[in-house]
Amino acid sequence: MVLIIGATSFLGPPVISGLIRAGYRIRCMLRTGSNREKLVRSAGGSICDGAGGDISFCSGNLLSPDSMISLLRDASAVVYMVDMAKNGLLENFLRAVSRTDLKRVVFISSTTVLTPLKSTIKESKIKSEELVKKTDLDYTILRPSMIYGSGDDPNFSRMIQFIKKRGFFITFGNGKNLIQPVHIGDVAGAVTGVLENIKTFKKTYNLAGLEPITYNEMLDIMQKKTGINFRVIRIPAGPGRFLVSVYSRFTRHPSLTADQVDRMGIDKAYDWSKAKDDFGFSPVSFEEGLEKLIHMINANESPAGKQ
Numbered sequence: 001m002v003l004i005i006g007a008t009s010f011l012g013p014p015v016i017s018g019l020i021r022a023g024y025r026i027r028c029m030l031r032t033g034s035n036r037e038k039l040v041r042s043a044g045g046s047i048c049d050g051a052g053g054d055i056s057f058c059s060g061n062l063l064s065p066d067s068m069i070s071l072l073r074d075a076s077a078v079v080y081m082v083d084m085a086k087n088g089l090l091e092n093f094l095r096a097v098s099r100t101d102l103k104r105v106v107f108i109s110s111t112t113v114l115t116p117l118k119s120t121i122k123e124s125k126i127k128s129e130e131l132v133k134k135t136d137l138d139y140t141i142l143r144p145s146m147i148y149g150s151g152d153d154p155n156f157s158r159m160i161q162f163i164k165k166r167g168f169f170i171t172f173g174n175g176k177n178l179i180q181p182v183h184i185g186d187v188a189g190a191v192t193g194v195l196e197n198i199k200t201f202k203k204t205y206n207l208a209g210l211e212p213i214t215y216n217e218m219l220d221i222m223q224k225k226t227g228i229n230f231r232v233i234r235i236p237a238g239p240g241r242f243l244v245s246v247y248s249r250f251t252r253h254p255s256l257t258a259d260q261v262d263r264m265g266i267d268k269a270y271d272w273s274k275a276k277d278d279f280g281f282s283p284v285s286f287e288e289g290l291e292k293l294i295h296m297i298n299a300n301e302s303p304a305g306k307q
């Protein structure tokens with residue numbers, strides 16, 4: 001049985017569906033308040049439909065190592081999809097694991113650890129990866145770049161909703177920086193691909209889209225694939241940073257921060273050849289991934305999809 005921690009994360013449904021399709025028995029560890037309905041709904045019902053007895057749910061909380069012990073003892077492997085740098089949760093998990101015979105864990109980290117910019121998020125993610133590497137676990141660490149492709153992804157899905165509604169999009173900087181977002185289906189496929197693959201034990205892999213594209217190319221593809229001729233409002237990086245820092249200072253829950261504006265300007269291109277060599281990682285291009293996303297959004301918005 002494979003134990004899923006972070007089943008309700010936005011990666012959860014496709015990862016679980018992929019594992020079930022590959023024949024694994026799945027148990028999802030959920031907190032008391034976890035939204036199980038949302039989990040099933042966001043997988044389009046496929047998590048339960050046809051899964052028969054291949055999925056079960058149980059309670060546990062990373063805040064309490066004791067609540068996980070019996071779940072970990074029953075598991076042959078764990079997929080850990082909670083932010084690894086989240087205040088002490090990883091430490092609790094590793095403490096609980098050390099009281100069991102469990103050896104195999106797949107962790108989801110992030111390419112944030114590779115950014116050239118200094119940030120507390122980057123530092124804490126690096127520390128978390130190091131913590132895992134110090135254990136005697138047969139770990140695999142997967143580092144996806146920006147993930148997109150589910151109906152509620154906070155990246156391109158949200159961008160499509162915005163341009164549909166407003167007819168414009170605001171960008172910061174000259175748009176010549178590189179990005180390499182990865183489709184959610186490719187990340188889910190990677191989890192299934194590494195789970196029992198001994199070659200991937202005690203290794204770390206970058207997961208990104210087929211090839212890097214510039215931010216401007218992304219905007220062109222977005223216009224072509226959505227069929228919406230939206231206006232692009234370009235704000236130079238310096239003034240943009242200033243405007244966003246004023247906005248975020250006077251807004252209770254800002255949707256953008258000045259640090260994010262800085263991060264938008266840097267190149268985010270990643271080498272995933274190690275993942276290709278060891279487990280055949282073969283991601284789709286942004287064009288292909290976006291097409292899939294638009295298809296999914298349109299299907300959800302159709303009268304049949306809304307039912």
Ligand SMILES: NC(=O)c1ccc[n+]([C@@H]2O[C@H](COP(=O)([O-])OP(=O)(O)OC[C@H]3O[C@@H](n4cnc5c(N)ncnc54)[C@H](OP(=O)(O)O)[C@@H]3O)[C@@H](O)[C@H]2O)c1
Pocket residue numbers: 005006007008009010011030031033034035060061062063080081082083084089108109110111143144145146147148
């Ligand atoms: N989003 C991206 O573009 C992106 C890119 C690269 C990597 N990643 C990585 O992908 C993973 C998933 O990302 P995410 O943003 O969807 O997830 P997230 O917000 O980091 O985690 C949410 C999940 O963690 C669970 N959780 C939180 N506290 C918990 C606790 N005390 N005990 C047990 N479970 C707990 C939540 O369960 P509840 O339902 O109970 O709240 C939920 O399932 C993360 O490791 C993230 O770093 C994301």
